[in-house]
Amino acid sequence: MENYIFGIHPVLEAIEKGDLPEKILIQRGLQGENFVQLFNTIRQRNIPYQMVPIEKLNSLTRKNHQGIIAFLPVIPYYELSEVMPNIYEKGEVPLLVVADGVTDVRNLGAIARSAECFGAHALILSQKGTAPINADSIKTSSGALARLQVCREENLIASLAFLKECGVKIVAATEKSGLRLNQADLNGPIAIIVGSEEKGIHRSLLSLADITVSIPMAGKVASLNVSVASGVFLYEVVRQRMQSNVEDLG
Incomplete structure (x- = not known):
């Protein structure tokens, strides 16, 4: 089973805590002040992301993903x-x-x-x-x-x-x-x-x-x-x- 979280605020909070996602899927055409804040953070932290149609996100979860799904690491990483x-x-x-x-x-x-x-x-x-x-x-x-x-x-x-x-x-x-x-x-x-x-x-x-x-x-x-x-x-x-x-x- 894939290990992921979704929603603008949960993903932003995870990044700010240092839990960097492996990859983030972003709904094409997504807008809004909160999204802009998240997107700027994604780019600043050099996190891989991909713009996808909403159908791709819906195929992963039927819950309110707000156009954002982030895949979390399945193993611990070391400094x-x-x-x-x-x-x-x-x-x-x-x-x-x-x-x-x-x-x-x-x-x-x-x-x-x-x-x-x-x-x-x-x-x-x-x-x-x-x-x-x-x-x-x-x-x-x-x-x-x-x-x-x-x-x-x-x-x-x-x-x-x-x-x-x-x-x-x-x-x-x-x-x-x-x-x-x-x-x-x-x-x-x-x-x-x-x-x-x-x-x-x-x-x-x-x-x-x-x-x-x-x-x-x-x-x-x-x-x-x-x-x-x-x-x-x-x-x-x-x-x-x-x-x-x-x-x-x-």
Whole structure:
């Protein structure tokens, strides 16, 4: 069942309390002073919204929705500024995944599943232009999205800059790189950026990467599905860390 609220005042109150909706449906042609206040707040907080016909809203609820339905998060979200200190306080080495523009819920769920399986501390997403976290993505993740710390960031550029300040190496996964995955040093604090299959990683994020890395390919197909590529990168990070631990013991 979808988790949503409706009505201008309930939605505005939720936003002002900090309960940011995943997405808001707005009836086309809606007007009025109260709506203008809500709409300005939606835009200021960078909340995804969509203008739809009233029939769409009526199909979701027969109650007085006032032309507004807001879908609330189905999982808790975490602040990256709080996640990072907690990792270091536990004496652990950060491993994070940044998904840039991944719009398919199944891919997002599969990325989260790999991240949780390989011990990533957090999955970092943009508030806009990312697949919603809903029943489908949670099912695809085999529940990993409910166990993993997920951070919804308003500005991924600022988020990567913050990670670099925290001593995290930014590794961008792109088939255009001449540095192969097996050649890259992935020890130490790492954040792996993966991009959408259509557009890849945005240039502004690539420019912040400490290194760009590609997966060696032997077949005729040039690239892997983004969720599969994420799993390969995460495996290599864990493999290198385990090898380093063995060498340290030796």
